[in-house]
Amino acid sequence: MISYAPLFKTMKDKSITTYTLIHVHGLNSRTIHNIKHGKGISTFTLEKLCVALDCTPNDVIEFIKEDNQKI
Template sequence: MRKKATISYDPLWKTMRNRGITTYELTVKRHFNKGTLYRLQQGENVNLSTIAELCEILECGIEDVVQIDLDCEK
């Protein structure tokens, strides 16, 4: 039995809501790349340096940005 990792950015959207930061503010005021934001919205992979940048901007830990679930695969 093999485990497959599923990556979710749901914690990111929750953290942004809790801190009152919109995607507009993230891209315009905090100069976060719009293409990277689109990739996050689509659930695509991003570099760990991108996750670190979000943690700095949001002043949070990695668990507040990304969640990794291991699903059993037969």
């Protein structure tokens, strides 16, 4: 499972709001909605978030393995 908890922590630490991501950095509001609801994002979006927040993918997403998850 992918968690976006690191993204919200990074945003808070850097004082960047979702409004800023949408209106300054050009992320789609639907993308922000999907993130808030735990849906997947593309690597293109991940890259845009990393550029906007000046961070790495680990500062945006976290992989959490579920006990019954098969590989």
